[in-house]
Structures are given as C-alpha cells and as structure tokens.
Amino acid sequence: MVFWLLAGVLCLQVPPQEFWPAGFVAFSLPGALVLNFFFLLYWVLSRSWLFVLPLTVLLLGWNYYARLLAINFEQEPPKGAKALQVLSFNTHMFNAYLGQTPKEAEAAKEMIEWIAEHPADVYCLQEFYSKRHSNLYNTISKIGVRYNKHRFFSVANVDREKGDIGVAIFSIYPIIEKGVINFNKSSANRVIWTDLDVKGDTVRIYAAHLQSMSIKSEDIENTYSAIGNEESFKKEGRNLARRLRNGFVARGEQVNMLLEHVRESPYRAIVCGDFNDIPFSYTYNELAEVMENAFVKAGTGIGATYNGPLPFLRIDNQFYTSGLRAVGFETHHEMGLSDHYPISATYVVEPRTEEAR
Template sequence: MSDTFKKIRTRIWLILNIAVVLWVLLGVLCMQVPPYDFWPAGFIAFSLPGALVLNFLFLLYWALRRSWFLFLPLAVMVLGWTYYERLLPLGLVKELPPQDAKTLHVMSLNTHMFTAYHGKERLTAGVSSEMVDWVASHPADVYCLQEFYSNPNSKEYDFNIISRIGARYGKEHFFSAASSSSKHGDLGVAIFSKFPIVDKGVIHFSEKPSGNRAIWADLDMDGDTVRVYATHLQSMSIKAEDIENTYTAIGSDEESFKKEGRNVARRLRNGFVKRGYQVELLLEHFKTCPYPFVISGDYNDIPFSYTYNELAKELTNAFVEAGSGLGATYNGPLPFLRIDNQFYSDGLQAYEFETHYEMALSDHFPISAKYMLEPKEEE
C-alpha cells in the first residue's frame, strides 16, 4: 500500500512538473507575439517569472528525492538560462577597462516631476529640492530623465531645474517638452551631458502630445561619437490606490474585487498593446544610427514582455551583463518590478551597473551603468 501511494504521489508531482514546463514554453512563445495582434499573450508572458520559480522548486524537490526526474526541470533551466538571467543575474565580476579606455557613465531616472505636484496639488518643495540636488551631484557623465519638470517662472521656489542641473554643473542639455505652460512649467524627457551634444532629435510615438516619447543626442567623446537615447514608453496607468483597492477587496467584497481586477487588467492590456507599437518604432530608428548607442529609460514593462524581448534580440541589457540581484526599480505597491533598463549596442561594453536604492523620493529608483567604448578595428 505504501509503495502504491508513493507511486501515485510521484506521478502527480511529475504531471504538475510537466504542466509547469508547458507553462514556461507557452510564456516564452508569448513573448514573441505582438500584443496588438493577440493581447492575451501579454498576460501569459507576464506570468512567466512564476513558472520559472516553480520549475526551480521542482528541481530542488526531485534532487531531494534523488529522482531521475530532476533532469526535466534541469533541462528547462539549461535551455532557458537566458530567461533565468533576466530574472536574477549572477553578477559575475567584469573586467575593468584599461586606463586609456574611453568610458561613459549613464544614469537614468523617472523623476515623477520631482514630486512638485500630485495631480494639481503642489507638494512640499523640500522633497523636490533634495531630489534635484541628488541628480545634479551624481557623478554620471549623462543623465536620462523621464517625467522631467522645469518651471523657470516659478515664484514660490527655484524650479528652474534645467539651470540647477545643467548650467550650474557645466552640462549641455536637450529637453523635449510634451506640455508647456508659463504658469505650470514644462514636462517631458531630458538628456544632460558633460560631453558636447553635436546632434539631437525626437521620436514621437503618437500624433497627439504625449509624455511617452524618446529623444536622442549624439555626444562627442573626444573625437568618438556615441548616441544616447532617453525613452519613456507607455505608462501602465495603474495608480497606487488601484492596487490598494484590489488588495482591500480580496475576501471582503467579491463584486468590488472583480471590478477593481477588471480595471487593472484593462490598463495592463492597453499598455501591452501601445508599447508593442512603440518598441517597433525604436527598433526602426536604431537601424539608422551610425554610432554605438545606449538606450536608457522607463519602459513600463518587465523583462518577460514583448517590449523587452524585442530589444534583447538586438541589444545587450546592462543589468543582465553587469548587475546582480533582483534589480527592482519600481518604488511602489507592486514589489520586485524591474521596469527601468539600459540597453546598449555593439561597440560598447558594460562593466558596472547599480540600482540606487538610497534615493527613494520618486516612484522609481535611479539606475546607472558604466560602459567602455571598444576600440575601432583598424581597416
């Protein structure tokens, strides 16, 4: 009887393991599907981290049981190692560049308007001042700032942030404003650089004015040109109160839970679809770039998405290459989300990556990476 029970138990766990393997395969497949063609693929891909974690737990289970079935989850881990690296890079030590190498240090942050406003309400100037000072004093060569806000006409407080970050510290800047008002200031995406900006441009994702856009600047690094993109893809448009309302409704109000759940799902779906179009505009623009480049910003998508996957096919992710840990960048009610990234092209090599958890004043944590400009091959 005991042996029969063990066989039944083993068979059940094996069936569950096979189901998880199929889940992993389906998730990987769905990352290849444009959400505007089949939006449910976005949700299935979004669930892939859960399948990867469960597969690892099955590996531990079969190993403890000393069962040959461990080769099933082990094969998934080996064949799908690149996806595990997206989830949790090993952080292997990277070789430092030689002393004579040209290097580029890029910092990116969604500033959340430097917390100047919440809706139409003005918040305390002290928080904004502390965030501006943190950004302005960061040692990076280039800042890529999303939801960047500046108001040189403000009489209440020094919100001339372009001057406070750029002119005061000798950095050139390129600011593309999505909205502009003499009373309320300007809001958009900005690049600040200690290197001269020799060319620049904007990639509009929509014919209507929108803060979701990408800008680029070509930098003269002592005779070598490198392009830096700062991008802000379609926001999830999910507020903290949406998540809190969903949590509160669990187990207490079934109708409210369904309503809040549908609301969150609808916003996620719309975001998947719009970012699918936006990433393809970016990829088209990359084809025209004659220089090595870094694209940094707020992607509003996790590493298991069509958006991220399309970029990863063509470019290298700086966090995967030179970072370690979970690298969560969203400072909000949903934990463990890494939605801010830096990707880079051939001609550059990342050797250091950092998520700045010490600066928690925005709803995103800043990220920074250091790159070495690889020597050009002699013709």
C-alpha cells in the same frame, strides 16, 4: 509547468497589438520560472530521477533566469580605456504635484541636488519638470547651466503654472545632433536622442519614456480589499486587466518605432529609460534581441527599479549595441524620493577597427 514555460516564451515573440492576450501569458512567465526551480529542489531532495526535467528546463532557459537575477563580479574599465557613465532616472516631476509642504519642497530639493552632483557623464531623465521662474523647480539651470552641461529638453506638456514636463538629456560631452521620436499627437510619451562627441567617438544616446502601466497604488489596494466580494472583485479585476492590456498594446507599437530608429543609427548606441514593462514582455524581448542589457551583463541581484506597491519590478533599463561594453551597473536604492529608483551603468567605448573607420 513545462507547457506554461513554453507558452510564456512563445508569447514573448507575439506583438500585443496583434494578439493582446499574449501579453498576459508572457507577464506570468516569472511564476513558471520560480516554480520550476522549486520542482528541481523537490526532486533532488526526494532523490528522484525526475529532477532531470526541471534541471533541463533550467539549463535551456538560463537566459530567461538571467533576466530575473543577475550574478556578476565587480569590474573596472581597463587602464587607458575610454569610459562613459550614464544615469537614467524617472524623476516623477520632482514630486511637484504632491503638494507644496515644506517636507515635499525639501524632498524635491534633495532629489535635484542628488542628480546635479552625480558623477555620471550623461543624465537621461524622464518625467522631467522645469519651471523657469521658480526658485525650487528651475531644474534646467540647477542641473545643466550651473554645471556647464550640454542639454536637450523635449517638452511634452506645459502645466497651469507654466512648468514644462518632458524628457531631458544632460551631457558633459558636446551634442552634435539631436531629435525626437514622437509616437502620436495624443501621447506625452516619447523618445529623445542625442549624438555625443565622446573624446573623438560619436555615441548616440536614447532617453525613452514608453506608455505607462497607468496602475496606481489605490487600484491595487481596491483589488485586494475586494477579495471576498465576488462582484466587486470582478469589477476591480477587469479594470486592472484593461489597463494592462492597453499598456501592452501601446508599448508594442512604440518599441517597434524605437527599434526602427536604432537600426538606422550609424553610430553605436545606448538606449535607456523607463520602459514600463518587465523583462518578460514583448517590449523587453524585442530590445534584448538586438542589444545587450547592462543590468544582465554587469549588475547584481534582482535590480528592482519600481519604488511602489508592487515589489521586485524592474521596468527601467539600459540597453547597448556592439562597440560598447558594460563593466558596471548600479541601482540607486539610496535615492527613494521618486516612484522609480535611478540606475547607472559604466561602459567602455571599444576602439574602432580599421574596417569600421
């Protein structure tokens, strides 16, 4: 178990595009962490000195346990502090492709209204969908224009109904500058960024949508149903493994491009979105090495954000650089109409020192 843990931690440092099997070893790390905890309980209850080994592993690897489970007390921004609340949400195109039944239309309307009326200062929306001449899906108008929000929408695709699909940022604060990080011509995934004037301080906001895992619920169901049929199970297992491998490799390249841009930013930054990778991945690890994670610093519990057949997955995150401090984090499980749950975080914009000015 200890060797498994060590291998998993080492594989977090390995770019999957250079050695893709490392992605699978890192992906299994939560199993080793949970097993170590049960070993600790077992040896303590057995009154054996061997409890020292799993206890030592737990203490040395506490930062990795914190990625699994956050324990923080509720905080409030200090009186007079400059606070900024950011909402991130993969809207799943407001379920526009699930059918135009009255039930689906009502769900889309509810989702759009929930976002439009959320008290966050900034919205970062992935798989955003807007159709100008639609009473239901004219989301730019319903979320941005109606509430006088500044906005930036980068369109990745246009569907047959002339609806736009992409990544969007809405803000109550003025947008000074904006841009797009395109990964490659064939990919709809991208990162957009805006520099916001937050009461005299410039804060750069990134809204990221990295390569999908491309695993549908039927893929998982097919794999489970194939258990007992060796040939069918191998076929479905290889299919899942191939999709995971392709995702590991693509996201490894994409996060490097994103971090290169973040490092060159002259402003403090918040990087949020759908990263399509768990906290035990090269993608997450690279981001966590240069930034703090808002859930780890201010959240509570497991914080699962994927609303699908695989439970306990946290694949949506908010990271931030120095000069900011997370004082609140929430996973909005009450909004379960997308295949992702929204997340919001409240930040204190720390006063700049004279040297920084």
